[in-house]
Amino acid sequence: MSAPVFDQLVGQDAAIGVLDHASRAAGEIVRGDGPGTAMTHAWLFVGPPGSGRSTAARAFAQALQCEFGGCGQCADCHTVKVGTHADVHIVTPEGLSISVREMREIVRVSAFQPTGQRWQIVIIEDADRLTEGASNALLKAIEEPSPHTVFLLCAPTTHPDDVSVTVRSRCRVVSLRTPPADDVARVLIERDGIDPELAQWAAHAAQGHIGRAKRLATDEVARNRRETVLAVPLRLTSMQGCLEAADELIEAAESEARAISEALDEPERESLSQSLGAGGTGKGAGTAARGMAGALRELERKQKTRATRVQRDSLDRALVDLTGFYRDVLLVQVGSDVELSHADHERQVREVADRVGQDWVLRGLDQIVATRTALETNVKPKFAITALTTALRLPRA
Structure with missing residues (x-):
């Protein structure tokens, strides 16, 4: 039976088997009571939108950081899930790409000794958005990893347009599939308390995309936007x-x-x-104001x-x-x-x-x-x- 944290992966039995086996091997390495040969330092989660790439990466991180192998109840499991664990660093691009500066900083931090004495974990969501420079910075870290560092990358495919061949070749690939609509509906019913009929409709309308299915089931604006889109084909007559x-x-x-x-x-x-x-006054206030202007411009750029x-x-x-x-x-x-x-x-x-x-x-x-x-x-x-x-x-x- 797999660790409880993997229950959040919908319709991914093959992937769950691989990750659960690897997390148990990682525990052997931490405890020093086994070879841990099923564990490696770099993983690449691939699958279509909605398959749960990021969910799988976070669940794996929970299992790696949990003393009990992924109980889903302890402080480590909780802080990894909500994104506040000190030894788990999540890279989520807010803009159109992940810059080399961001990646160099993450690589630097990943080399630190973990505070929890288990692993330093870097989760890179949308790894297909890495710039060439960022990809090269990541490659160097993966080629010469610290013994306590694990990289978890998420991308749509293993195609060179998504992940460079050199990065992919140094990762173990975990392939995810689009979950069946019935499995998605079951999650909406059991986890989110959504009416069964609405859950079934949303799961099929979202074509297996779990996040989108939840939005369609709970957000009238999302439903109206879908109606607008699906009305388009018959309007294209002139x-x-x-x-x-x-x-x-x-x-x-x-x-x-x-x-x-x-x-x-x-x-x-x-x-x-x-x-x-x-709003501060006194010595240094002028210098702080000038520094603040530059920081605000950078924030506005990121927001744009x-x-x-x-x-x-x-x-x-x-x-x-x-x-x-x-x-x-x-x-x-x-x-x-x-x-x-x-x-x-x-x-x-x-x-x-x-x-x-x-x-x-x-x-x-x-x-x-x-x-x-x-x-x-x-x-x-x-x-x-x-x-x-x-x-x-x-x-x-």
């Missing part, structure tokens, strides 16, 4: 309709970014000002890049929903009995299926993939989304 749909998608993403910025920016600014002694990232992540979720819609169109056209991703929009799916051919749908899916790639490479969202809606314009009935 150039005006294509342009209006693109504007609405972009405005929805910008609105989400503004809402998050309003909730975070001012408290961050006030906290920084207070920590730097804003975070807002850009939130906007593009929102657009990417919309594109995932559109991908599911056109996949459903293709399933209807070939007469497949596979369950539709957006079964609650079957009428719209069938209407589009009657108006276009399979070749058209395949080209449309390729165009959506190309648009996601364009957004990742910093193409202006307005240009990328407008080009997409134009390409998906329905032929005349």
Whole structure:
């Protein structure tokens, strides 16, 4: 039976087996009563969005730091889970990338002796956002690791575009899969107390993405945004309709970014000002004020890049929903009995299926993939989304 901390991984039995075995081996190393050959110093968690890469990394970190191998109840398990453990450092990019400066600092800290006498653990969420310089800094640390340091990287795939070949070759890869919708629904019901019928709908609508399923089940704004996105295909009957749909998608993403910025920016600014002694008088106050101005400019830069990232992540979720819609169109056209991703929009799916051919749908899916790639490479969202809606314009009935 696996450690309790791994219960939070949904539909990942194979990965749980590997991680549980490794955490037991790590305990042997700490206690000095075994070879611990199943444990290694660098791990790469890969899987599609929603598969639980970050959850798996944190659960593994809990098991490594826990004296009882991952009980889920002790202080170490709790502090790792909430992100306050002194020996667990979590790198979550707020902007579009992870800089070499950030990575060098994390690598420096990771070499310290752990305060808890177990492990120094570095979790890098979205390791595919490492810049080339950051990746090189990480590589050096992985090549010459401290005996008590463990690196846990999370990325969509092992493709060189996501993780460099040299970094990947020094990591043990743990592959995660999209969890079945029924497993996701069970978690929403048992963990979050969500009504069973709503949980089942959200799990299928989110296409196995656990976090998105919870948002759809609990947030009316998220449900309304999904409805707006899935109404797009049938609106693309004229150039005006294509342009209006693109504007609405972009405005929805910008609105989400503004809402998050309003909730975070001012408290961050006030906290920084207070920590730097804003409003102080006396000797050194002038120097402190000049230093504060520079720190505030740096904070504003980070907040701006975070807002850009939130906007593009929102657009990417919309594109995932559109991908599911056109996949459903293709399933209807070939007469497949596979369950539709957006079964609650079957009428719209069938209407589009009657108006276009399979070749058209395949080209449309390729165009959506190309648009996601364009957004990742910093193409202006307005240009990328407008080009997409134009390409998906329905032929005349």
